[in-house]
Amino acid sequence: MMGLLAAGLSIAIAGCGAALGIGLIGAKSVESMARQPEAIPAIRVTMIIAIAFVESIALYALVISFMLIAK
Amino acid sequence: MFLMDSWGKDIGDSLTLGFEIVLPTLLGALLGYLLDRYFGTWPIIMIMGLFLGAALGFFMVVYKFVLGSDNKEKR
C-alpha cells in the first residue's frame, strides 16, 4: 500500500516541478521572441532543447512510478 | 498551419526529445542489470550503465542540435 502511495507522490511532485519549469521556459522565450522577431529560429531551437531536458526528468519519475506499481 | 513553415519539425522534436533522453538511460540500466546477473557484481555495472546511458542520451540531443553537420551555419 505504501508502494502505491509512493508511486502517486513521485509522479505528482515531479510533474509539479516539470510543469513549472516548462511554463517558465515558454513564458520567457515567447517574451524574447516578441522583443526580437528576427531571432525567432534561434530562440525556438533553444526552447526545444530546454523543454526536452526538463521533460526527461518528469519521465524518469514516471518510469519509477510504473516500477513501484508493478512491484 | 504548423507544418507549412519551419515550425513542424521543431514541434515534432519537442514531443519526442524527452523520450530520446530517457530511453538510452533505461536501456543502459537494463544492459547493466543483465551484465550484473551474468557476472554477479551487483549493483556496480548497473549504476555505470545508468550513467553511461544518461550521458549518451544528453549527447544525442547536443549532437542533433549543436554539433551536427547541418548546424554549422546556425551556430
Place this chain on the structure above:
Amino acid sequence: MSASSEPLLVLYNLSILGINISITSAVIVIWSAALIVFLLSFFAVFQAKVVPGKLQSIIEVIYEFFDSQTSELFGEQKNRWLPFVLALFCFILICNLLGMVPGVYPITANINVTAALAIAVFLAYHLAGILSSGFGKYFKSFIPKDVPLWALPLLIIIEILSQLARPFSLAIRLFANMTAGHLITLTILSLIIIYHNIWIAGFPFLGRIAIGLFEIFVAFVQAYVFAYLAALYIGLAIQEH
C-alpha cells in the same frame, strides 16, 4: 497492467502455433471501432452532395484540417499517405471515445494496442522512405557525412536509438494519457464506496463530471497528436535529400 474498472474477458480461446490469439473483449471493441469508422465514412460520402449534409460536413472538416497541414509536407505523394493519416486519426479518436462509455473496455489504455499502432506507424514511415528514394539510398541517408572514422559506431548507435525512441514515445504517450484518465476516475469514484456518506458523495460526483469533460478533450488532442506525428515522420522520410 490495465487500470480501468472493466476487466479483460476472454470470450473464445484460439491459438495458432502456440501464439495466443483468443477473442477477448478488447478484440470486440477493436472490431466495433473499425466498423463504426467504416460506416460513418461510407455513409458520409455515399451520395455526396455539393452542399453537404451534417455527416458529410464533419468528414469534410477533418479532411480539410489534415489536408491543409500536410499538403506541403507530402508533396505529390499526398494521395498515397493522407488516407493512412486520416484513418489513424479517426480510428484512435473512436477508440478513445468508446473507452469513455461505461462497460466498454478501453483499448487505448492497454499498452499492447498502442504499441501495435506505434509499430504500424514505424513500418509506414520506413516504407514511405523506401518507396520514395529506393532501398539503398534511404538507408544510406542515416549515416552522417564527414565525421571522423572513430566516431562512426557511436553515431550509428545514437541514430538507431533515436529511431527507436519514435514508436516508443508514440505508444507511451497515448497509453499514459488514456490510463491517467481512467485511473483518476477510478480513484475519485472509489471515495464514495470508501466513505458511505451522502454528504461526502457530492465531491466525487462533481469531480467525475469535470474529469469526464477533460477526458473527452484529451481524447481529441491525443488522437490529433498521434496522427500529426505519423504525418511528420512520413513527410520527413519522403523528403530525405
